[in-house]
Amino acid sequence: KQEVTQIPAALSVPEGENLVLNCSFTDSAIYNLQWFRQDPGKGLTSLLLIQSSQREQTSGRLNASLDKSSGRSTLYIAASQPGDSATYLCADRNSGGSNYKLTFGKGTLLTVNP
Amino acid sequence: NAGVTQTPKFQVLKTGQSMTLQCAQDMNHNSMYWYRQDPGMGLRLIYYSASEGTTDKGEVPNGYNVSRLNKREFSLRLESAAPSQTSVYFCASDLGGTDTQYFGPGTRLTVL
Numbered sequence: 001k002q003e004v005t006q007i008p009a010a011l012s013v014p015e016g017e018n019l020v021l022n023c024s025f026t027d028s029a030i031y032n033l034q035w036f037r038q039d040p041g042k043g044l045t046s047l048l049l050i051q052s053s054q055r056e057q058t059s060g061r062l063n064a065s066l067d068k069s070s071g072r073s074t075l076y077i078a079a080s081q082p083g084d085s086a087t088y089l090c091a092d093r094n095s096g097g098s099n100y101k102l103t104f105g106k107g108t109l110l111t112v113n114p
Numbered sequence: 115n116a117g118v119t120q121t122p123k124f125q126v127l128k129t130g131q132s133m134t135l136q137c138a139q140d141m142n143h144n145s146m147y148w149y150r151q152d153p154g155m156g157l158r159l160i161y162y163s164a165s166e167g168t169t170d171k172g173e174v175p176n177g178y179n180v181s182r183l184n185k186r187e188f189s190l191r192l193e194s195a196a197p198s199q200t201s202v203y204f205c206a207s208d209l210g211g212t213d214t215q216y217f218g219p220g221t222r223l224t225v226l
Contacts, residue, residue, distance in 0.1 A: 031212040043118075043204060044157075044217040051212065089157070093212055101172065102215060104157040 002027045002094045006105035013080055014113050021075040021108045023090035028068045031093040035064050035075050038087045038107070047088075048075070080112045115140050118218035120205050126224045127195045135190040135221050137205030144210040146188035148172075148180060150201040151220075157204070163188055164210060195225045 003026045013019050023033070032051045036044040048057045048064040050073065056065040063076040073090055087109050091102040121136045139146065148160040149172075159172030163182040177199060179191045188207075192199060205218040 034214065036217075041220075043219045044206075046214050046216065049214045091157075091215075101159055101162070102157075106154070106156040 002092065002103045004090060004092060004103050004105040006088075006090060006108050008108060009106070010109040010111075012111040012113065015080060015082060017080050017112075018076070018078050019080055019110070021077070021088050021090075021110070023073040023075070023105055025071050025073075025092050025094075025103070027094055028071050029094060030068065033064075033066055033073045033090060033092045034102070035062075035073075036089045036091065038089060040086075044089065077110075080110075082112050082114050085110055085112050117141065118205055118207055118216055120203075120218040120221050122221060123219070124222050126226065127192075128226050129196060131195050132191065132193050133195065134192075135203055135205075135223075136187070137189065137218060138187045139205075139207040139216070140186065141207065141216065142185070143207035143216075144185070145208050146182065147206040147215070148178075148188070148190045149204045149206065150174065151204060152201050160190065160203075195223075197225045199223065200225045 005024045007022050034049045035047045037047050038044050050057050050066040061078040066073045087107040089107040091104040118139045144165050147162040149157045151157050158174050160178050161172050161180040163169045166185045169180050181189045203221045206215050208215040
Protein backbone atom coordinates (compact mmCIF):
# COMPACT_ATOMS: atom_id res chain seq x y z
CA LYS A 1 0.00 0.00 0.00
CA GLN A 2 1.35 3.38 -1.03
CA GLU A 3 2.23 5.71 1.82
CA VAL A 4 3.07 9.39 1.49
CA THR A 5 4.93 11.20 4.26
CA GLN A 6 5.53 14.92 4.65
CA ILE A 7 8.24 16.33 6.86
CA PRO A 8 8.17 18.57 8.79
CA ALA A 9 4.57 18.63 10.02
CA ALA A 10 4.93 22.33 10.78
CA LEU A 11 7.40 25.02 9.84
CA SER A 12 7.74 28.64 10.93
CA VAL A 13 10.07 31.02 9.07
CA PRO A 14 10.68 34.77 8.86
CA GLU A 15 9.51 36.64 5.79
CA GLY A 16 11.96 36.59 2.90
CA GLU A 17 13.48 33.22 3.68
CA ASN A 18 13.80 30.49 1.05
CA LEU A 19 12.39 27.17 2.23
CA VAL A 20 11.96 23.54 1.21
CA LEU A 21 9.05 21.24 1.99
CA ASN A 22 9.61 17.51 1.70
CA CYS A 23 7.40 14.68 0.47
CA SER A 24 8.36 11.00 0.33
CA PHE A 25 6.47 8.01 -1.07
CA THR A 26 7.05 4.30 -0.59
CA ASP A 27 6.25 2.98 -4.09
CA SER A 28 8.11 4.64 -6.95
CA ALA A 29 5.65 3.35 -9.57
CA ILE A 30 3.76 6.64 -9.80
CA TYR A 31 2.10 8.42 -12.71
CA ASN A 32 2.59 11.86 -11.24
CA LEU A 33 2.88 13.89 -8.07
CA GLN A 34 0.80 16.94 -7.27
CA TRP A 35 1.37 19.73 -4.73
CA PHE A 36 -1.62 21.52 -3.22
CA ARG A 37 -2.15 24.47 -0.94
CA GLN A 38 -4.97 24.57 1.63
CA ASP A 39 -5.92 27.72 3.49
CA PRO A 40 -7.81 27.36 6.82
CA GLY A 41 -11.43 26.38 6.25
CA LYS A 42 -10.97 26.19 2.49
CA GLY A 43 -10.59 23.60 -0.23
CA LEU A 44 -7.37 22.48 -1.89
CA THR A 45 -5.77 24.55 -4.63
CA SER A 46 -3.47 22.81 -7.07
CA LEU A 47 -0.01 24.40 -7.24
CA LEU A 48 2.11 22.14 -9.41
CA LEU A 49 1.80 18.76 -11.13
CA ILE A 50 4.92 16.77 -12.05
CA GLN A 51 4.48 13.85 -14.41
CA SER A 52 6.61 10.75 -13.74
CA SER A 53 8.76 11.52 -16.80
CA GLN A 54 9.58 15.02 -15.55
CA ARG A 55 12.19 16.15 -13.04
CA GLU A 56 10.73 19.48 -12.02
CA GLN A 57 8.05 22.09 -12.56
CA THR A 58 8.13 25.81 -11.84
CA SER A 59 5.44 28.41 -11.25
CA GLY A 60 6.53 31.85 -10.13
CA ARG A 61 8.35 31.53 -6.80
CA LEU A 62 7.51 27.83 -6.55
CA ASN A 63 9.65 24.98 -7.84
CA ALA A 64 8.78 21.33 -7.36
CA SER A 65 11.17 18.49 -8.07
CA LEU A 66 10.64 14.76 -8.38
CA ASP A 67 13.13 11.93 -7.85
CA LYS A 68 11.30 8.67 -8.44
CA SER A 69 14.30 6.47 -7.71
CA SER A 70 14.60 7.81 -4.18
CA GLY A 71 10.84 8.22 -3.69
CA ARG A 72 11.08 11.93 -2.95
CA SER A 73 9.64 15.25 -4.04
CA THR A 74 10.45 18.71 -2.76
CA LEU A 75 8.60 22.01 -2.99
CA TYR A 76 10.93 25.01 -2.94
CA ILE A 77 9.44 28.41 -2.09
CA ALA A 78 11.65 31.40 -2.81
CA ALA A 79 11.49 34.68 -0.92
CA SER A 80 8.60 33.59 1.31
CA GLN A 81 5.79 36.03 2.13
CA PRO A 82 3.16 36.09 4.90
CA GLY A 83 0.58 35.28 2.22
CA ASP A 84 2.32 31.93 1.70
CA SER A 85 1.13 30.82 5.14
CA ALA A 86 -1.05 27.74 4.61
CA THR A 87 -0.95 23.94 4.74
CA TYR A 88 0.87 22.35 1.82
CA LEU A 89 -0.08 18.82 0.78
CA CYS A 90 1.52 16.48 -1.69
CA ALA A 91 -0.32 13.61 -3.35
CA ASP A 92 0.78 10.97 -5.81
CA ARG A 93 -1.16 9.01 -8.37
CA ASN A 94 0.15 5.50 -8.22
CA SER A 95 0.19 3.03 -11.06
CA GLY A 96 -0.50 0.13 -8.71
CA GLY A 97 -4.20 -0.62 -8.61
CA SER A 98 -6.53 2.07 -9.87
CA ASN A 99 -4.75 5.02 -11.43
CA TYR A 100 -7.64 7.23 -10.37
CA LYS A 101 -6.62 7.19 -6.74
CA LEU A 102 -4.55 9.97 -5.22
CA THR A 103 -2.67 9.15 -2.02
CA PHE A 104 -2.18 12.22 0.16
CA GLY A 105 0.38 13.12 2.76
CA LYS A 106 -0.86 14.75 5.95
CA GLY A 107 0.59 18.12 5.01
CA THR A 108 3.08 20.69 6.27
CA LEU A 109 1.65 23.73 8.08
CA LEU A 110 3.74 26.72 6.99
CA THR A 111 3.75 30.01 8.89
CA VAL A 112 5.65 32.95 7.42
CA ASN A 113 6.16 35.68 10.02
CA PRO A 114 6.31 39.35 8.98
CA ASN B 115 -16.22 29.19 -14.70
CA ALA B 116 -17.32 28.29 -11.17
CA GLY B 117 -15.08 25.19 -11.14
CA VAL B 118 -16.24 22.64 -8.55
CA THR B 119 -19.16 23.70 -6.36
CA GLN B 120 -20.56 21.95 -3.29
CA THR B 121 -23.74 22.36 -1.27
CA PRO B 122 -24.36 22.80 1.56
CA LYS B 123 -21.31 24.49 3.12
CA PHE B 124 -22.26 23.49 6.66
CA GLN B 125 -24.65 20.90 8.07
CA VAL B 126 -25.51 19.57 11.51
CA LEU B 127 -27.33 16.23 11.73
CA LYS B 128 -28.58 14.04 14.52
CA THR B 129 -27.51 10.41 14.66
CA GLY B 130 -29.67 8.36 12.31
CA GLN B 131 -30.70 11.22 10.03
CA SER B 132 -29.97 11.08 6.33
CA MET B 133 -28.72 13.69 3.91
CA THR B 134 -27.24 14.15 0.47
CA LEU B 135 -24.20 16.26 -0.33
CA GLN B 136 -24.28 17.78 -3.78
CA CYS B 137 -21.35 18.42 -6.11
CA ALA B 138 -21.21 19.91 -9.58
CA GLN B 139 -18.40 20.84 -11.97
CA ASP B 140 -18.48 22.96 -15.10
CA MET B 141 -15.09 21.99 -16.55
CA ASN B 142 -16.40 19.09 -18.66
CA HIS B 143 -14.36 16.67 -16.55
CA ASN B 144 -14.87 12.94 -16.91
CA SER B 145 -13.91 11.83 -13.40
CA MET B 146 -15.28 12.94 -10.05
CA TYR B 147 -14.35 12.06 -6.48
CA TRP B 148 -15.53 12.32 -2.88
CA TYR B 149 -13.00 12.64 -0.05
CA ARG B 150 -13.24 13.16 3.67
CA GLN B 151 -10.64 15.07 5.69
CA ASP B 152 -10.12 14.36 9.38
CA PRO B 153 -7.50 15.77 11.75
CA GLY B 154 -4.46 13.50 11.86
CA MET B 155 -5.85 11.24 9.11
CA GLY B 156 -5.35 13.39 6.04
CA LEU B 157 -7.59 13.11 3.00
CA ARG B 158 -9.16 9.74 2.28
CA LEU B 159 -11.08 8.71 -0.81
CA ILE B 160 -14.67 7.60 -0.19
CA TYR B 161 -15.97 6.92 -3.70
CA TYR B 162 -15.09 7.95 -7.22
CA SER B 163 -16.64 7.96 -10.66
CA ALA B 164 -14.16 7.43 -13.46
CA SER B 165 -16.75 8.38 -16.08
CA GLU B 166 -20.46 9.06 -16.39
CA GLY B 167 -22.39 5.94 -15.50
CA THR B 168 -19.69 4.31 -13.37
CA THR B 169 -18.87 4.47 -9.67
CA ASP B 170 -16.30 2.65 -7.53
CA LYS B 171 -15.42 2.35 -3.88
CA GLY B 172 -12.44 4.15 -2.47
CA GLU B 173 -10.62 3.64 0.80
CA VAL B 174 -13.50 4.35 3.24
CA PRO B 175 -16.89 3.65 1.53
CA ASN B 176 -18.83 2.16 4.45
CA GLY B 177 -21.89 4.19 5.41
CA TYR B 178 -22.01 6.11 2.13
CA ASN B 179 -23.64 5.83 -1.27
CA VAL B 180 -23.05 7.87 -4.40
CA SER B 181 -24.84 8.76 -7.60
CA ARG B 182 -23.30 10.09 -10.79
CA LEU B 183 -26.39 11.92 -11.96
CA ASN B 184 -24.84 13.12 -15.23
CA LYS B 185 -21.43 14.26 -16.39
CA ARG B 186 -21.60 17.42 -14.25
CA GLU B 187 -23.03 16.14 -10.97
CA PHE B 188 -21.90 13.60 -8.37
CA SER B 189 -23.77 13.29 -5.09
CA LEU B 190 -22.84 11.61 -1.79
CA ARG B 191 -25.57 10.23 0.46
CA LEU B 192 -25.43 9.33 4.13
CA GLU B 193 -28.38 7.02 4.79
CA SER B 194 -28.10 6.88 8.59
CA ALA B 195 -25.56 9.38 9.90
CA ALA B 196 -23.21 8.40 12.73
CA PRO B 197 -20.93 10.61 14.87
CA SER B 198 -17.93 8.93 13.18
CA GLN B 199 -19.01 10.63 9.96
CA THR B 200 -18.36 14.07 11.42
CA SER B 201 -15.80 15.42 8.98
CA VAL B 202 -15.08 17.85 6.18
CA TYR B 203 -16.15 16.44 2.82
CA PHE B 204 -14.50 17.50 -0.42
CA CYS B 205 -15.60 16.84 -3.96
CA ALA B 206 -13.00 16.90 -6.74
CA SER B 207 -12.87 16.37 -10.48
CA ASP B 208 -10.40 15.90 -13.33
CA LEU B 209 -10.28 14.85 -16.95
CA GLY B 210 -9.31 11.36 -15.87
CA GLY B 211 -6.14 9.35 -15.91
CA THR B 212 -3.21 11.46 -14.81
CA ASP B 213 -4.66 14.95 -15.02
CA THR B 214 -4.57 17.72 -12.41
CA GLN B 215 -7.35 17.29 -9.86
CA TYR B 216 -9.51 20.28 -8.84
CA PHE B 217 -11.29 20.55 -5.50
CA GLY B 218 -14.48 22.17 -4.27
CA PRO B 219 -14.65 24.35 -1.12
CA GLY B 220 -15.88 21.55 1.14
CA THR B 221 -18.89 20.72 3.33
CA ARG B 222 -18.41 20.76 7.07
CA LEU B 223 -20.65 18.08 8.58
CA THR B 224 -21.27 17.53 12.27
CA VAL B 225 -23.25 14.51 13.46
CA LEU B 226 -24.49 14.76 17.05
